[in-house]
Amino acid sequence: MLSIQNLTKIYDGKVLALDNVSFEVNKGEFLAIIGLSGSGKSTLLRCINRLIEPTSGQIIWNNLSITTSSQEEMRFIRRKIGMVFQHFNLVSRSKVITNVLSGRLGYINPTLSLINRFPQSDVELAIKQLERVGIADQAYKRADELSGGQQQRVGVARAMMQDPEMILADEPVASLDPVLAHSIMQYLEKLNKEEGVTILCSLHFLDLVHEYADRAIALNQGKLMFDGVPTEIDDKKFKNIYGQEAKRVG
Amino acid sequence: MHKQKPLVRSIILGIVILIGMIIYGYGFNVTKVNFETTRSEKRLTQLSRIMRALAHPSIFVYEKEENKADVPIYLPCPKDSLPDYSPNKSGPYLVLTPKCAGPGETIYIEGYNLWPNTKGPINFVAFSGVNLTIGHLHTDANGYFNAKVQLPKRKPVDEAQMIRAISRRNIGNPRFSDVAISTWEKIIETVFLALLATTFGTMLAIPISFLAARNLMSDQKASLTNIAFSIISWPFGIIVGIRLSSLVDNILKKYFTDNNLVWNILGSVIGLTIIWFTIKTLFVSPTKDTNKNKTKYFHTISIILIALTSICTILICANLAITVGQSLIEPLGPIGFMGNFMSQLGDVINMIMPISVGLVTGGALSFVCGKISYHISNKMSPIMISITHTSSAIVAGTVIGAIIGNTIEWFYQLDNQIYTLIWPMIIGAIIGLIISVRTSPKYNMPIGYVSYYIVRTLLNATRSIEPLVMVIVFVVWVGIGPFAGSLALALHTIAALAKLYSEQVESIAPGPLEAVRATGANRLQTIVYAVIPQIIPPYISFTMYRWDINVRMSTIIGFAGGGGIGFLLQQNINLLDYRAASVQMLAIAIVVATMDYISAVIREKFV
Known part of the structure; x- marks a missing residue:
């Protein structure tokens, strides 16, 4: 279970990105995070695995305090939290398989990993994960030779390699077309339903939220505006989240 | 407006x-x-002489044979009648008009039956046997020539002296001149000098470039107490490390003497095996168990043991390399240099061992102390925390002051401890106190930025000194020759490349970096998996470019005693042997142009 209490992030002492945000996520939940660009969605997700240091507040996960963990404890926590990014964040000059294998870096012998040695079992697992997302035949290509949709599947496979208890997905489908978007969302849904992985996913399109999420929270200028079932978002709440000028699309 | x-x-x-x-x-x-000098006739003749010499690089020479014709001459004309002289007209002979003359006068020489279409000098052979070249001949198709020569202004002698015409012709095929051969040797030396300098420079520039990259360093933060503990433990660790490695070295020397081959081989094999297995089994990634104290102690002790084993093994391997290398020089014959290479590598390891063990121990100790301070400060009462905070900062300031003072003492030999020890320590302590008062114990100092700026400043300072100047210091240290040159070039390469590299690191895409960090990778893993793949192409390109620069630089580094072709070029210029100098200039031009081309091709492939 993930519990976020009074989380605040101020960049460089000036820009308020998260303003006293508190909520809880149950194990096995599919939580959508919605809000305008710049509303603090990415900051929130990155604070959870401390890629960004929160200014104040607490994050507690499985009775471990993420906010006060040391760097080493943080590695131990991070390897159980997979992350999927909007721009895939693959190492474009490395092979697909290396990108997927890098999901195991928190587990394997650090010294040997420096000379690119992975246990055979991990290599097999990587191929298996690539099979699950349907691109096992691309394993030995360079990552930048793949199309956008394929690259995001590599991103999902990398997160799956971590054997995660939770996946943070930062607008995973924002740079994909609607068909690809659904296929990526389906992989996440499958992980959520079949393996009980908790998923926190920031999304732009409300139809995707309605289709895949169990619950949604909404941020506006760093403040938590909404926390509930997606179907509860009526026109009034919608305007609260997206501003008075906004119109529904899709 | x-x-x-x-x-x-x-x-x-x-x-x-x-x-x-x-x-x-x-x-x-x-x-x-002064444009008048450019028109002066004397200088113009000199200019054309030099330009012609430069246009005739003495690359090829022929074996020559000579054909001589002598004629007696009286200088001045004798008072009584001139003795008769009738040359043998079947061979080459000379006819003078007039037959005798005073010193400094001009006479007319005709020569017959010399080799056709040849050149050669016309010499005045003085009574003492001294040869003076007074003119040049150029025979026609019949072996005939005529020339006007001025007789030398010499002391009058009664006896007959001689004028000798020599025609020379080439025999056999041309062969490379000595100048060409030595130029070839030196240009090879030059290219390899540049290669070594680039290689060593690159090897050191890569890790330094990470320290000088803003995006890698900016998130490095630590509390003041933590930093202070690290600073205090660094010098201590270095001293301990150097002592330790010399101690191990001495113990090893007793059992693994240079000629005990079997022991050396056995030692290195066993050592390497132990290290390999420990790395495989011990350095596994953190599990829940690692937080238990028992495993922690076990871990620490094994790390210390493995470190000791590594020191022993590396030293044994180095000794082995020296022994084997030395004994291979003779039997390998023409590739005996590989034996020398091996033993030199062993020697380098021997040499840098104390320093690196010192640095590693210092680093490890400061890491451990930083850790300890972190843990203590989590358990202490607020008052104790601020006491530790202040006192550690003061002690750290004192230590830095003492180090700076000692450096000043080493350079300027002031021999006054009040200025070189006491005052720096007091000032350091005061600065430490001020910093500790101005910061709260919880505040995380941007230590990454500090080291970033320090490294940057050092690099810029080093880069601003030309290798041609640096080589002077190295010549004093290791003697005149290519070794000094490569050290100077390597040092400059480190500074220049580290800066270029670090700018490349700063411009990499941050996305993969955070993705790899998010998987729980540690700092080194992040660098290996997210940074290095992104910087390989620019690194290769810059390294090639630097090799190119180093080749150009190494052609003139010999001017300052750094070996390579510059030494030869300078020598020939000083000896006014422009035809030889021309060979070297030509060689430099060819090599630089070739390097330019090759590096351009390789860089194109990678960028």
């Missing part, structure tokens, strides 16, 4: 032109511009 009056504008323009004239006038004066 209002329009200026035409008069004002003209005056301003006039003043500007006047100032320009003054500036250039003074410039001409300072640089001693």
Whole structure:
């Protein structure tokens, strides 16, 4: 279970990105995070695995305090939290398989990993994960030779390699077309339903939220505006989240 | 903007032109511009002589044979009648008109039956046997020549002296001149000098470039107490490390003497095996168990043991390399240099071992102390925390002060401990106190930025000194020759490349970096998996470019004693042997142009 209490992030002492945000996520939940660009969605997700240091507040996960963990404890926590990014964040000059294998870096012998040695079992697992997302035949290509949709599947496979208890997905489908978007969302849904992985996913399109999420929270200028079932978002709440000028699309 | 009056504008323009004239006038004066010298006849002949010599690089030489014709000459004409002289007309002979003359007078020489279409000198062979070249001959198709020569102004001698015409012709095929052969040797030396300098420079520049990259360093933060503990433990660790490695070395020397091959081989094999297995089994990634104290102690002790084993093994391997290398020089014959290479590598390891063990121990100790301070400060009462905070900062300041003081003492030998030890320590302590008062114990200092700026400053300072100047220091240290040159070039390469590299690191895409960090990778893993793949192409490109620069630089580093072709070139210029110098210039031009081309091709492939 993930519990976020009074989380605040101020960049460089000036820009308020998260303003006293508190909520809880149950194990096995599919939580959508919605809000305008710049509303603090990415900051929130990155604070959870401390890629960004929160200014104040607490994050507690499985009775471990993420906010006060040391760097080493943080590695131990991070390897159980997979992350999927909007721009895939693959190492474009490395092979697909290396990108997927890098999901195991928190587990394997650090010294040997420096000379690119992975246990055979991990290599097999990587191929298996690539099979699950349907691109096992691309394993030995360079990552930048793949199309956008394929690259995001590599991103999902990398997160799956971590054997995660939770996946943070930062607008995973924002740079994909609607068909690809659904296929990526389906992989996440499958992980959520079949393996009980908790998923926190920031999304732009409300139809995707309605289709895949169990619950949604909404941020506006760093403040938590909404926390509930997606179907509860009526026109009034919608305007609260997206501003008075906004119109529904899709 | 209002329009200026035409008069004002003209005056301003006039003043500007006047100032320009003054500036250039003074410039001409300072640089001693004198176009008259360029037209002076004497200098023009010298110029054409040099240009012609440069255009005739003495690359090829022929074996020569000579054909001589002698004729007696009286200088001056004898008082009584001239003795008869009738040459043997079947061979080469000379006819003088007139047959005798006073010193400094001009006579007319004709030669017959010399080799056709040949050249050679006309010599005056003095009574003492001294040869003076007084002219040159150029025979026609019949072996005939005529020339006007001026007789030397010498002391009058009664006896007959001689004029000798020599015609020379080439026999056999051309062969490379000695100049060409030595130039070839030196240009090879030059290219390899540049190669070694680039390689060593690159090897050291890569890790330094990470320290000088803002995006890798900016998130490095630590509390003041933590930093202070690290600073205090660094010098201590270095001293301990150096002591330790010399101690191990001495113990090893007793059992693994240089000629005990079997022991050396056995030692290195066993050592390497132990290290390999420990790395495989011990350095597994953190599990829940690692937080238990028992495993922690076990871990720490094994790390210390493995470190000791590594020191022993590396030293044994180095000894082995020296022994084997030395004994291979003879039997390998023409590739005996590989034996020397091996033993030199062993020697390098032996040499840098104490320093690196010192640095590693220092680093490890400071890491451990930082850790301890972190844990203590989590358990202490607030008052104790601030006491530790302040006192550790003061002690750290004192330590830095003492180090700076010692450095000053080493350079300037002031021999006054009040200035070189006491005052720096007091000042350091005061600065430490001020910093500790101004920061709260919880505040995380941006230590990454501090080291970033320190590294940057050092790099910029080193880069601003030309290798041609650096080599002077190295020549004093290791003697005149290519070794000094490569050290100087390597040092400059480190500074220049580290800066270029670090700028490449700063421009990498941050996305993959955070993705790899998010998987729980540690700092080194992040660098290996997210940074290095992104920087390989620019690194290769910059390294090639640097090799190119180093080749060019190494052609002149010999001017300052750094070996390579520059040494030969300077020598020949000083000896006024322009035909030889021309060979070296040609060689430099060819090598630089080739390098330019090759590096361009390789860089194109990678970028």
